[in-house]
Amino acid sequence: MTRVTNAALDRAWRCRPAPSDVLDFHRSLPGYAPTRLASLPGLATRSGVARVLAKDESNRLGLPAFKALGASWAIHRALRDRVSAGAVTVVTATDGNHGRAVARFARRFGHRAAIFVPDGVPAAAVRAIRDEGADVTHIAGNYDDAVRAAAVHAADDDAAVLVQDMAWDGYEDIPGWIVDGYTTLFAEIDEHVQRPDLVLVPAGVGSLLQAALSHYRSDDAARGTVVVSVEPRSAACVLASVAAGHPVTVATGTTVMAGLNCGTVSSLAWPYISRGLDACVAVDDAEALDAARELAEHGVDAGPCGAATLAALHRIRADAARELTPESTVVLLVTEGSAANPAG
Numbered sequence: 001m002t003r004v005t006n007a008a009l010d011r012a013w014r015c016r017p018a019p020s021d022v023l024d025f026h027r028s029l030p031g032y033a034p035t036r037l038a039s040l041p042g043l044a045t046r047s048g049v050a051r052v053l054a055k056d057e058s059n060r061l062g063l064p065a066f067k068a069l070g071a072s073w074a075i076h077r078a079l080r081d082r083v084s085a086g087a088v089t090v091v092t093a094t095d096g097n098h099g100r101a102v103a104r105f106a107r108r109f110g111h112r113a114a115i116f117v118p119d120g121v122p123a124a125a126v127r128a129i130r131d132e133g134a135d136v137t138h139i140a141g142n143y144d145d146a147v148r149a150a151a152v153h154a155a156d157d158d159a160a161v162l163v164q165d166m167a168w169d170g171y172e173d174i175p176g177w178i179v180d181g182y183t184t185l186f187a188e189i190d191e192h193v194q195r196p197d198l199v200l201v202p203a204g205v206g207s208l209l210q211a212a213l214s215h216y217r218s219d220d221a222a223r224g225t226v227v228v229s230v231e232p233r234s235a236a237c238v239l240a241s242v243a244a245g246h247p248v249t250v251a252t253g254t255t256v257m258a259g260l261n262c263g264t265v266s267s268l269a270w271p272y273i274s275r276g277l278d279a280c281v282a283v284d285d286a287e288a289l290d291a292a293r294e295l296a297e298h299g300v301d302a303g304p305c306g307a308a309t310l311a312a313l314h315r316i317r318a319d320a321a322r323e324l325t326p327e328s329t330v331v332l333l334v335t336e337g338s339a340a341n342p343a344g
Contacts (some may be wrong), residue, residue: 002233003319004243005279013275017218018183018211022073026184029072031062034188037331040298043310047317049328053196054310055189058301058337063101065259065303065336066185067165070207071101073181074163075109078174082161087111091154091162093118093139093146095258096125097340098165103132114153114160118146120254120261125340142252143262166205167268175207175268182211189331195222197328200309202335203229203238203280205262206269212333213276226278230312232257232285238273239280241265256285259305259336287311295334306334 026032036056044052057066075090082088090106091114092099099115106113113134117126118141130136137153139146147166154162167175189196201212209229216225229238235252247270252263265273283291285304291314292307302310309332316324324330 001239001243002282002315003279004239006242006274006277008245008274009278010275013217014219015214015217015272015276017220018180018214022180023184023187025073025076026069026181029061034191035060035185037189037192038300040300042298043294044330047313047324047330048326049324049330050326051329052313052332053193053329054295054300054332054334055185056300057185057306057333057335058339063097063104064339065097065101066182066208067097067101068104069184070165070178070181071098071163072105074174074177075102075105075111077177078161078163079109079111086159089114089157089160091150091157091160092116092164093143093150094129095121095143095261097259097336099134100125100129100132102163103129103134107133114150116146116150116153118143121258125258144249144264165207165266166264167266169267172268175266179207179211179214179268182208183215185333186212186215193329193331196225196331198226198228198324199331199333200228200230200281200312201333202260202305202308203231204260205264205266206238206273207266208333208335209238209277210266210269210272213272217272217276227276228278228312228316229273229280230308231280231282232260232288232308233282234284235261235263236280236282237263237265238277239282241270242273242277242280245274256304257288257308259340260308281312281315283308283311283315287315292338300334301337302334303336303338303340305340306336309333
């Protein structure tokens with residue numbers, strides 16, 4: 001199964017917007033600048049639409065992926081009200097980009113970092129996390145196994161704070177702050193186009209997808225934007241959950257889309273997905289790699305996770321989907337550059 005339309009979509013459903021101080025916080029960080037929204041007229045012509053715009057996250061606050069937005073805000077927010085003084089250890093599990101961002105901002109804010117990585121994370125990505133000064137622990141297993149190990153480690157250390165981008169019952173505040181951090185990306189898009197017709201979002205556990213839905217389905221948003229999730233075919237937990245009508249965990253394999261190699265939807269994201277997501281698309285590795293090469297030809301540096309959105313656009317066009325017309329504006333969230341999870 002490569003495409004599912006959400007039968008439970010509620011077009012009247014609305015949610016709260018992100019807190020207004022998130023964007024101000026990011027603007028206060030050294031090195032902040034909005035990432036570019038690249039116009040790709042050649043791809044628009046090929047896709048039969050008016051505009052294709054790529055939100056290029058290949059350099060976000062000095063890191064090659066969008067994850068810096070969520071990690072920086074969540075660490076700031078989690079430690080802002082902490083009673084105990086002194087340095088803490090910020091703990092997380094990652095399949096690449098999130099862990100590096102947590103390590104970077106833990107160090108920038110004067111704290112340590114302990115990062116847990118599952119099987120399949122490229123060695124170069126692990127080295128990049130260590131180069132941020134973090135302690136890295138390999139967990140023999142998948143991403144969900146690494147999340148469990150990180151949570152246990154943090155619970156056993158009074159000086160540790162778990163900053164995980166996945167929620168479960170009883171652990172929701174910090175994942176919610178990560179989602180809020182991601183909404184800066186969409187506020188930047190609004191500076192150029194306030195109501196795109198279609199936004200394609202790489203899914204993972206669903207936190208960025210939740211941010212997209214909280215933005216385009218908020219009480220303040222213009223109506224009419226179609227939001228579609230994109231996942232690897234080998235790790236399509238959002239697609240499987242939407243098809244089933246309830247959250248399900250899927251077995252994951254290996255994929256070049258390492259940052260999307262997740263088997264369980266965040267419990268915090270699911271209520272947004274179940275009511276606000278229009279459809280899901282799954283793509284294979286070859287499609288993502290072809291799309292990365294195509295984006296490079298158009299001047300956008302993309303890793304496979306980010307390029308998956310272009311692969312999904314091609315699949316939607318091949319399916320003659322109703323989402324697109326010759327007047328449509330499409331936004332691709334190109335969430336990482338090629339340096340984010342190198343294979344070496």
